[in-house]
Amino acid sequence: MLYSRREILLVLAAAGVCRAQELGGMASRGVKPQPRGKPSGLPFHARFTDIAARAGLRHPVIYGPPDRMDYILESMGCGVAFLDYDNDGWLDIFLLSGTRREGPVEGATNRLYKNNRDGTFTDVTQAAGLLRQGWACGVTVADYNNDGFEDLFITAWPQNILYRNNGDGTFTDVTQAAGLLHLGNRWGTGCTWVDYDRDGRLDLFVSNYLVFDFDKIPPTGKDPRCNFKGVPVNCGPRGLVPERPMLYHNNGDGTFTDVTERSGIGAVTPGFGLTAVAADLDSDGWQEIYVACDSTPSMLFHNRGDGTFAERGMQSGLAVNEDGNEQAGMGVAIGDFDTDGRLGVLKTHFCEDTVALYRNVGRLDFDDVTVRSGLGVETRYVSWGNGIVDLDNDGLPDLFWVTGSVFPEVEQKHPEFAHKTPRVLFRNLGGGRFEELLDAAGPAIAEPHTSRGVAFGDFDNDGDIDILIMNINEPPSLLRNDLVGGAHWLKVKLVGTRSNLSAVGAVVIAAYGGRRQAQAVLAASGYLSCGDKRLHFGLGEASTVDLEIAWPSGSREQLKGVRADQLVTVKEGAGIIRQERFGA
Amino acid sequence: MIRTVAASLLLVAGACLAHTQQSSVEAHFGRGTQLMQDHLYEAAANEFEEALALDPAEPRARFQYAVCLITLGRNDDARSQFEQVRKQTGDSRYVTYYLGRLDLLASDFPSAIKKLASLAQDPPFPDTPFYLGVAYISAGDLRAGTKWLERAARLTPRDYRVHYRLARAYSSAGREQDADREYALYSQFQNEHKNTEDAARACTEALRTQPQSAAREVCYRMFDPNDPEKLTLLGQLLGDGGAYTLALDPLQRAVGLDPNSFAAWHDLGLTYFRLQRYADARAPLEKAVALRPAFYGSVVLLGGTLYMLGDDDAALPVLERALRLNPSDAETAAVVEKLRAAHAKK
Numbered sequence: 001m002l003y004s005r006r007e008i009l010l011v012l013a014a015a016g017v018c019r020a021q022e023l024g025g026m027a028s029r030g031v032k033p034q035p036r037g038k039p040s041g042l043p044f045h046a047r048f049t050d051i052a053a054r055a056g057l058r059h060p061v062i063y064g065p066p067d068r069m070d071y072i073l074e075s076m077g078c079g080v081a082f083l084d085y086d087n088d089g090w091l092d093i094f095l096l097s098g099t100r101r102e103g104p105v106e107g108a109t110n111r112l113y114k115n116n117r118d119g120t121f122t123d124v125t126q127a128a129g130l131l132r133q134g135w136a137c138g139v140t141v142a143d144y145n146n147d148g149f150e151d152l153f154i155t156a157w158p159q160n161i162l163y164r165n166n167g168d169g170t171f172t173d174v175t176q177a178a179g180l181l182h183l184g185n186r187w188g189t190g191c192t193w194v195d196y197d198r199d200g201r202l203d204l205f206v207s208n209y210l211v212f213d214f215d216k217i218p219p220t221g222k223d224p225r226c227n228f229k230g231v232p233v234n235c236g237p238r239g240l241v242p243e244r245p246m247l248y249h250n251n252g253d254g255t256f257t258d259v260t261e262r263s264g265i266g267a268v269t270p271g272f273g274l275t276a277v278a279a280d281l282d283s284d285g286w287q288e289i290y291v292a293c294d295s296t297p298s299m300l301f302h303n304r305g306d307g308t309f310a311e312r313g314m315q316s317g318l319a320v321n322e323d324g325n326e327q328a329g330m331g332v333a334i335g336d337f338d339t340d341g342r343l344g345v346l347k348t349h350f351c352e353d354t355v356a357l358y359r360n361v362g363r364l365d366f367d368d369v370t371v372r373s374g375l376g377v378e379t380r381y382v383s384w385g386n387g388i389v390d391l392d393n394d395g396l397p398d399l400f401w402v403t404g405s406v407f408p409e410v411e412q413k414h415p416e417f418a419h420k421t422p423r424v425l426f427r428n429l430g431g432g433r434f435e436e437l438l439d440a441a442g443p444a445i446a447e448p449h450t451s452r453g454v455a456f457g458d459f460d461n462d463g464d465i466d467i468l469i470m471n472i473n474e475p476p477s478l479l480r481n482d483l484v485g486g487a488h489w490l491k492v493k494l495v496g497t498r499s500n501l502s503a504v505g506a507v508v509i510a511a512y513g514g515r516r517q518a519q520a521v522l523a524a525s526g527y528l529s530c531g532d533k534r535l536h537f538g539l540g541e542a543s544t545v546d547l548e549i550a551w552p553s554g555s556r557e558q559l560k561g562v563r564a565d566q567l568v569t570v571k572e573g574a575g576i577i578r579q580e581r582f583g584a
Numbered sequence: 585m586i587r588t589v590a591a592s593l594l595l596v597a598g599a600c601l602a603h604t605q606q607s608s609v610e611a612h613f614g615r616g617t618q619l620m621q622d623h624l625y626e627a628a629a630n631e632f633e634e635a636l637a638l639d640p641a642e643p644r645a646r647f648q649y650a651v652c653l654i655t656l657g658r659n660d661d662a663r664s665q666f667e668q669v670r671k672q673t674g675d676s677r678y679v680t681y682y683l684g685r686l687d688l689l690a691s692d693f694p695s696a697i698k699k700l701a702s703l704a705q706d707p708p709f710p711d712t713p714f715y716l717g718v719a720y721i722s723a724g725d726l727r728a729g730t731k732w733l734e735r736a737a738r739l740t741p742r743d744y745r746v747h748y749r750l751a752r753a754y755s756s757a758g759r760e761q762d763a764d765r766e767y768a769l770y771s772q773f774q775n776e777h778k779n780t781e782d783a784a785r786a787c788t789e790a791l792r793t794q795p796q797s798a799a800r801e802v803c804y805r806m807f808d809p810n811d812p813e814k815l816t817l818l819g820q821l822l823g824d825g826g827a828y829t830l831a832l833d834p835l836q837r838a839v840g841l842d843p844n845s846f847a848a849w850h851d852l853g854l855t856y857f858r859l860q861r862y863a864d865a866r867a868p869l870e871k872a873v874a875l876r877p878a879f880y881g882s883v884v885l886l887g888g889t890l891y892m893l894g895d896d897d898a899a900l901p902v903l904e905r906a907l908r909l910n911p912s913d914a915e916t917a918a919v920v921e922k923l924r925a926a927h928a929k930k
Contacts, residue, residue, distance in 0.1 A: 032657040314767055315755050324748030324770055365756055372691040376657075
């Protein structure tokens, strides 16, 4: 229920300073959850089990002290990635890591795990040359130099890092050589590869959160204004200085040029930028860049097609919620949840607020359909990495996100604001409605953690989507999807020729069973994370599917009657070049 | 002296409602109303439920209960309660308004439009055209939606939600210039809203930590001679901080600009009362009680004021009414008893 302005003023006046400080530095609206309707009673065929320990993912992801979050940097956590760094057709895992202010922590490093193709992974971090301790935040994965191997760009405080994949199982830090070292300290957060000028080379977009300095920001308890529900907590983001995002143009020779100003990206009012995602949201063949901003209006950079962008967040409806209130944007998922052939958006926020689900109505115009979709029932958790993914292969993309508090101190006084909280899964009922599944999708959904990044991908190549999750100061979770029911599916791997080799920015529309579902090849999504670039379509009962592919170069391709239950590799201009049946 | 003590007791009673349970419909209703005023909707709903348990045919309690339920997000329950009120009392603009909003929340846009449009000539609340506009746009009728949002912008020109929705509507219609104008207004009023929140926080802090003269400077950063809501807030903050004399000017300006502002009249009366200027307190409190007859805080203050002025004949029925709204108020009960005794002696 929204208060009128007068009522808000009265509340403020009545409650005085206590009420005014109640929400700390985060945008939250005190939203009460909508009532839950009667359960649909429909079976959900996906069931998730956390097999991380069994799979060999046992190292905790260090991020700040084990029991406190004195600084906002310690509370924000980091992303994760599914990638295939050795091109063996099996998804490997890359986990970012933080550290502790007090000093280096043994074993706290970004980690690369190679997929052993038997449900387990081997830590190859050292051999790959990726050992590194620091405050890593986001990751974007793609082949920026078109040499056939996926590279890694990592945002971090105080300096970002570019790792080139050498193609022999090792990586080289080429940040300086690429011209990506920046002066001074900066807190890079969201990042995504994007071929914004369609020259076939992946450029790089980086969002920055805020100006951070351990010595200049008061820690928890040292500033009475930094307070949540009457409990002293870490300060920010409100009250701290927001930063602008940056855009780097790929020169094609291994170096990049800062085009932030020239492209118009630098003209934006600074905001507390977090996850950045690039996708062609208006279907004009040029990729937009959307940035979830924390407690400031989120930004949508409309690609004008001439090397410049115009910030159109407000005009598109993606900056704020339907009543014009800014929200604490954390994670962004892009997907076609209403199977109308257009890419919609799911953005996660703080507790006592809903997530935001935006329906794409065309011409870069989005409707906030959060409440009417049934998502208003869940407002309990601080929400982070997310996805619009068909978890049960019924042909209707579901919604998933992870949660976890940023204020561990609060739960002692207010147990309802727990530090560790469960995952959230809304199954798609069709007709624009969703239903939250509290315990119908396996024990791993209800398990409480303080989670941040999430990546989606089929790590065991069994035709369904599994989930990789970053948990602060715990080992990650790897949720294996044990799907039953026999619904059909199709995976599509794209290889660019005129386009960038990773085909980042391509959009595939799959037509099946009377539906048209769009998916984009993304180099980043969720919260500061990156998922499987093989597009996965659940098909329900449909056994064939027609595909329309819009390549980032501008070329288009159609494939009719593609059989279900396989991975097809499509090369730009050459059609299907490979078909694989998993397990065969 | 006795009167002074009694007045102080009444003031305390007016400021903080005792929570001792008393079982009468009027008592629960009064407590519920007070709790709603304090935005304690869950507790208020409990009070109205108690009232309805005693008298299920009490439509006022059922109506307020339903309003609480909407605020608590219990939309289906709220609908059922409003329907019962309608059965008991016949059609009412207020019930239709809330049922229309419930239809909107349930995405039943045709029904929302039907209900809210029926109120268009004589809207029960100023935001009726806003919700009607939203319903039309949600139903896909951009033209009608825009028309009603434009009307909403005229009725509530400082509501940033209206300007945001209107800007989005113009954008969708390709009216970019109009959209840009509305985005600018949205931005202006939303910034004002945020600035007001920040200023209120700073003012409260200054009143707590600095001498009044220094705090005044901080607080007057939010002074806007043309905005009655901001003026009322400024007066409330100054009053809450003990700067009663300073609070008078903004509150007087507020009632001048918006004579229908219950909050401004109540706070002006309260401030005069706190300054023991009872003759000056009377008219604002009478106005406040006229605007919100069931608000215990205003009623008891008015009764106390009349009592302090020595107008016992006028004070008695007002204090009796206050006591019906809050029978657990022992201090008021004592004064009432005394006045009744004196009246009987005459």
